[in-house]
Structure formats: C-alpha cells, structure tokens
Amino acid sequence: MAPSRATSDWALPRGQAAAVWRPAAALWALAFAASCATAPMSTGAKRSADETAPAAAETTRAETAPAAAASADTLVQAPAAEATRPAAVGRAEVREIAIDSAAMGEKEWPALVVLPPAYRAEPDRRFPVLYILHGAGGDHVSWVDYLPLAALLQTRPAICVCVYGRAFGWYVDSPCQKNSQVETHVTGELVPFVDANFRTIARKEGRGIFGYSMGGHGAITLAAKHPDLFSSASSISGIMDLTRWPSNWRIAGALGPLAANQDLWRRSSAMGLAGEFTKSAKGARLLIECGTADFAYPENREFHALLERLGIPHEYREGPGDHGMLYASGQHLAMHMDFHLASFAKALAGAER
DSSP, X not given: OOOOOOOOTTOOOTTTOOOBOOOOOBOHHHHHHHHHTTSSXXXXXXXXXXXXXXXXXXXXXXXXXXXXXXXXXXXXXOOGGGGTOOOOTTSOEEEEEEEEETTTTEEEEEXXXXXOHHHHHOTTOOBOEEEEEOOTTOOTTHHHHSSOHHHHGGGOOOEEEEEOOTTTOTTSBOSSOTTOBHHHIIIIIIHHHHHHHSOBOOSGGGEEEEEETXXXXXXXXXXXXXXXXXXXXXXXXXXXXXXXXXXXXXXHHHHOOGGGOHHHHHXXXXXXXXXXXXXXXXXXXXXXXXXXXXXXXXXXXXXXXXXXXXXXXXXXXXXSOOSSGGGGSTHHHHHHHHHHHHHHHHHHHHHHO
C-alpha cells in the first residue's frame, strides 16, 4: 500500500527533496550473516535488478521497534498507519529524503536522516552529523529497521544520515557503471544537501563517517580521500583489502576484473590508502573494530599493524564475534556513536582555539 501524504512543518522545499517513506528493507543482514557461515559471500534480499530508487511522497514517521524477524527472502511490510503517524515528542524522528542525483542517475535517490529529540526541542541549535554506510547487499533503511540506531539517538545530540550506496556500489566512482558514482554522490551531493537543509555544523569538525563491512571499507576510504570533509571515521568488520576478494560481493562489477585493474583495486582499498592519513596533521580520528571469528579479521589486524608502522594515531578493538550484523548492533553501535561524539567535541574545541 502506498503511503498517504501528510503535512509537516519539517518538510524540505519542493524541488530540492521530499521526505518519503517506503516499506522496510529486506532482511539483508540476516542473509549476509547466514552466507558468512558457509563462505565469505554477501547475499541477501536486494532491490530490483536495476536498483531504481523508490517513488517519493511527502511524509514523516516516528521510529518504532524493529520488525519481527522473518525469512531472509521476506520483505517486511510496516503497518499502513505508520506512514502518517506524527513523530512522538521526545523521540528520534526518522525521515527519508530523496535527492536529484546526477552521480547515481536518479531524480530521487534516497537517504535516511535520523534527527535526535533535541533537534526539535532546541530550534536554534546546530548539530554534528554522522554519515552511516551499509554493508554489501543492504541499503539505507536497515540501520533503523533492524538495529537500534534511532533509540541510541534519544540521548545523543547528533544527526545521523544513513547513506544508500547501491547494494554493491563499494562507495567508489565506478569506471564500469556510469550511474554508480557513489563517492561523488556522498561527498559532492549528499553532504552539501544535508548541510543546506538541516541545522548542521557545516564543516569538517562537525562530520564523521562510519560503516559496517562494505560500509567500513567506505568509511575509511572516503575519510582518507576527503580529509577536508570528515574529522572522524570508524569501521566495524570492514573489508580493508579488496584485492583479497576478486570473486566476492560484485567488487569486480564496480571496479572491473582484478587481473586487468590491480592498481585501481589497490588504490580503492583502505590498505592502499592508509598513507593518506599521514599527509595532514588534522587527519581524521580513526577507530577500527572486528570480531576475532570474522573472515575479515586477518586484514583488519594487518590494517591496524600498517597504521602503527606509519605512525598514524588510531584506536583498534577486537573481541569475540563473526561477520554477522548482530556484531554491529547494541553496545558496538553505541560505542562507535560515542567515539564520534567525543571526536566532534575534541575537533570543535580545537577549531575554536
């Protein structure tokens, strides 16, 4: 059932974006976790083959508890009334925006914006922004439908923006797919749009970037490539060396076959970009985390060792856990959010001196 229209004093200007709602994402996290139990292949329910963006409609919704678990191939439908229910007072508000994106070849390319209760309660206040990147096979809504992101924002004064980087976009500007320029979309379209339409701290000191798996790769590499945009970057279960996975997760679809594009694969990997963090005294603060039973654990350990050899300050954490999305939930997600809040406070204090 299509969502009905709802009036809102939060609506963005027509022609720039519309707040939209669509049914919950497929349980991509469950499918990804299940696939990891047998082989390091990312699967999961995905968008249609052409990955077109959903139709836009003007509406807002309040965050609710995650839908009950279903089979990995089931699309979980939210109740029809959810589309028009106003945000509850004192709760985080989840809104889906749609951007006219030349980089992605779509007039309405989606992203989620999660606003803390303080955003509405303190209309003169500006907030730092944490950009959150999904894993392979996923999309932007997974963070609020299956993880407690909005609940964690109840007491954390930051705006979270959940990026949609295509199911297998790898947060790069693809030389193979002209409508998959994900790096340009995030850094050249989404960040300026959010700063123009929300009360953000619109400078590097007020921005961080975080991701899981493919998104962990994206967070670290985008921070390395764009030191002017982000003051902090963190990864859970990140794929730090793309060259180790020539046949996995459609990386070749984004970068071309490894055998013919080895330099591009290296230059697109966190391992290949680590040296970029040495080029600026004000480089991003880094946090790397991975479970010891994760198939990506060896490359995360090696990335940590590389940062140490290069003398790049960072935090590294490991503990029991595999590559399942559950590892990124609860206390781990909260820990990363608190890392970024502390980084914002430090960066903003330093900028004011």
